[in-house]
Amino acid sequence: MTRKKIGVAVIGFGWMGQAHTRSYLRIPTLFPERDYDPELIIISDNLQERVDEAVESFGFREGTTDWNVAVNHPDVDVVCVCAPNMLHEPIAIAAAAAGKHVFCEKPVGGTPEQTVRIEAASRAAGVITGVGYNYRWAPLVQYAKQLIEDGTLGDITNYNGRFFTMYGSDPMGLLSWRFQLDGAGHGVSSDILSHSIDLAHMLVGPIEKVVGTGHTYIPDRPIPQPGGTHYDLGSPEDPTGPVENEDYFGAMVKFENGARGTFEASRTIVGPESQCAFEIYGTKGSLKWNLETMNQLQLNLVGDKARGYTTVYAGDRYPYHGNFVPGDANSIGYEDLKVIEDYEFLSSVAAGRQHEPGFAEAIDYVSVQAALLQSWESERWEPVQRLA
Ligand SMILES: NC(=O)c1ccc[n+]([C@@H]2O[C@H](COP(=O)([O-])OP(=O)(O)OC[C@H]3O[C@@H](n4cnc5c(N)ncnc54)[C@H](O)[C@@H]3O)[C@@H](O)[C@H]2O)c1
Known part of the structure; x- marks a missing residue:
């Protein structure tokens, strides 16, 4: 069978750039039903050693330290943006202007205003867009969606969402771009809260009004050498710099x-x-899911004689799981969600249809984020007004 080729450029070859590249390499062996083959055309990173590694070990045809070269490459159909947040706007807008479909890691912009500009430019260019809200694709999250849609949980009464991660819990954790305004934009409200609220949007629907507050618990961190990530530690002798965005947000x-x-x-x-x-x-039951145990869902339905939460194990009867392993309770992992995400996005590109989650769903999120930031300042409830 002859499949169409989709040429890919990846911009930024850190954690996410490498994860997406591994996804493109794995799609052909995991999704025999696909009607395209991804081709690794060009990698861009500002660090030459990462470009070299991407070409030598991952098989990109070319590499460059200038992302402009990558987004304008004639053989590229899709640009996958995995650079620090505040670089997303120039890269994504240039890619859309060059007629490339754009997959952008979350948050699409480091600020709501940037996301609005990126979405408007991509819509005007008529390109297909995708966002790295990867937790949507966990098989048991998809199953939770089905249970809500088919009424098994009844009417939804209340929802608790959180993203608690330890990556900044050690005060010796380096002052990577994530902690700086010119690298990340806002802190957790741009970074991990976007995942939690995106999941809630998918599962329960739009949010009407919010009240929220943020805080920075660790005001200074050791300054990193180039290439250090947010998981690396410095030492008390290192010079430090200020954390410029929030460590915490509650809403x-x-x-x-x-x-x-x-x-x-x-x-x-x-x-x-x-x-x-x-x-x-909900009025007929409740469920719980946690990435730390992503192959399990806790389900409690009214009328269950056991009257407790039942553990549902992931298995090949849930969406996508069988593409990775057959049977029940044979677990899949974090990067498998990125493979599903990239398979779905490239399938949308191959079919020429707009993708979900795309930049429209990122606007859904930043509309909530903007209201939350407003509420943090006003200390009042604020309405969510759709930014566009
Ligand atoms: N979906 C998720 O769960 C998830 C997880 C982690 C990160 N992310 C997002 O992915 C993006 C990247 O995060 P990461 O953890 O991979 O960061 P990272 O620091 O590991 O990698 C960023 C890479 O970008 C490169 N870079 C910096 N400036 C560049 C430039 N001018 N041109 C090209 N490359 C440049 C860096 O050298 C580095 O290799 C961020 O937007 C982040 O929020 C998403």
Whole structure:
């Protein structure tokens, strides 16, 4: 069977750039039903050694330290933006202007204003867009969506979402771009809270109004050498610099369907390690999911004689799981979600249809984020007004 080729450029070859590249390499062996083949055309990173590694070990045809060269390459159909947040705007807008479809890691912009400009430029250019809200694709999250859509949980009354991660919990954690305004934009409200609220949007629907507050717990961190990541540690002798954005954000919300919700995101918390989690309560039952145990869902339905939460194990009867392993309770992992994400996005590109989650869904999120930032300042409930 002859499949069409989709030429890919990846911009930024750190954690996410490498994860997406491994996805493109794995798609042909995991998704025999696909009607395209990804081709690794060009990698761009500002560090020459990362460009070399991408060409030598991952098989990109070419490499460059100038992302402009990559986004304008004639053989590139899709640009995958994996650079620090505040670089997303120039890269994504240049890619769209060159007629390339754009997959952008979350947050699409480091600020809501940037996301609005990126979405407008991509829409005007008529390109297909995708966002790295990868937790949507966990098989049991998809199953939770089905249970809500088919009414198994009844009417949703309340929702608790959180993203608690330890990556900044050690005060010796380096002052990487994530902690700086010109690298990241906002802190956890741009970074991990976007995942939690995107999941809630997918599962429960739009949010009508919010009240929220943020805080920075660790005001200074050791300055990193080039290439250091947010998981690396410095030492007390290192020079330090100020953390310029928030470590924590907490929110209470009212959904348009009347459900109430609470959200918390922290990158300095001690205890939880990668707790992207939600609990959803309805009139006929409730369910809980947590990335730390992503192959399990806790389900409690009215009428169950056991009257407790039942553990549902992931398996090949849930969406996508069988592409990785057959049978029940044979687990899949974090990067498998990135493969599903990239398979789905490239399938949309191959079919010429707009993708979800795309930049429209990023606008859904930053509309909530803008209201939350406003509420942090005003210390009042604020309405969510769609930014566009
Ligand atoms: N979806 C998720 O779960 C998830 C997880 C982690 C990160 N992310 C997002 O992915 C993006 C990248 O994060 P990361 O963890 O991979 O960061 P990282 O620091 O590991 O990698 C960023 C890379 O970009 C490169 N870079 C910097 N300036 C550049 C330039 N001018 N041109 C080209 N490359 C440049 C760096 O050298 C580095 O290799 C961020 O937007 C982040 O929020 C998403």
